[in-house]
Amino acid sequence: MLPNNLVPVTFPVSQADIAGSEEHSALTLNPQDNLLVLEKTILSAPHYAGQAKNTLLEENDRHLKDRLFYAVKIEAIVTVLNELIEQEKINSADLQMLIEDKKLQISHHSQQIWVNQLTQEKSWPLFYSLDE
Amino acid sequence: MPMSELQFPPIQTAAPSDDTASDNTLLRENIAALVQIKNENIARIAQGQINITAALVEQKWHNRHQIYPYRVKDEIYGAVLSEIISHHPRLKTEVLARLEAVYQKLRDEEAQTLSRTRALLENSYKTPHL
Numbered sequence: 586m587l588p589n590n591l592v593p594v595t596f597p598v599s600q601a602d603i604a605g606s607e608e609h610s611a612l613t614l615n616p617q618d619n620l621l622v623l624e625k626t627i628l629s630a631p632h633y634a635g636q637a638k639n640t641l642l643e644e645n646d647r648h649l650k651d652r653l654f655y656a657v658k659i660e661a662i663v664t665v666l667n668e669l670i671e672q673e674k675i676n677s678a679d680l681q682m683l684i685e686d687k688k689l690q691i692s693h694h695s696q697q698i699w700v701n702q703l704t705q706e707k708s709w710p711l712f713y714s715l716d717e
Numbered sequence: 718m719p720m721s722e723l724q725f726p727p728i729q730t731a732a733p734s735d736d737t738a739s740d741n742t743l744l745r746e747n748i749a750a751l752v753q754i755k756n757e758n759i760a761r762i763a764q765g766q767i768n769i770t771a772a773l774v775e776q777k778w779h780n781r782h783q784i785y786p787y788r789v790k791d792e793i794y795g796a797v798l799s800e801i802i803s804h805h806p807r808l809k810t811e812v813l814a815r816l817e818a819v820y821q822k823l824r825d826e827e828a829q830t831l832s833r834t835r836a837l838l839e840n841s842y843k844t845p846h847l
Binding site (some may be wrong): 592619644669681690712713 | 772788790791793823
């Protein structure tokens, strides 16, 4: 229901960073498997497995997955930016200025975002990459 | 759909902490709510009183409007993070590793509770602001 990774895997995540979350989940199901089991239970399309496909239910599932990914991704970015401020690696006023700057910049391209929703011609996101 | 067809994940029995126990209760409640929403959707569609093609066009239009603010926010906050990384190259690996670790933690949390999934389907989810 959620992709396995957010950051391209070419960036190795240090073991120290993930140790905490692994410890937390060690007693429970593997989250990967867990999400797969849950997906079968709560999404609509698997109900129709073996029957004629229902495009409306598939659209509902797809839309839920897309929104969930954005929700978790935005929460993750906000968490990391707040941590950078707490650690005084960036300054809060500078961050606010940068946000205003990017808001203005992206607002000039809002049409492009809308059009790409219709065409899905380019892959998301359109205006940044964490991958270069 | 009869209750017996519902597949609940097994209860985790390995020495649950209080947190795990309350996560389990929350997960079960959220699954029950999500399955009910799903069944209502399926029932509505299966009644055969709606034109699937017309409903699909309408649904896609509605969904585009609903996801658009998420895309815009992602573009803005992502561009902010990307710019910070480009100005502080020394931070790059650390920031990306931390981003991935936070993502894994949130993903794990979602697998334990499904709280966001439910809030999204009930239209009560709000993305955080900076």
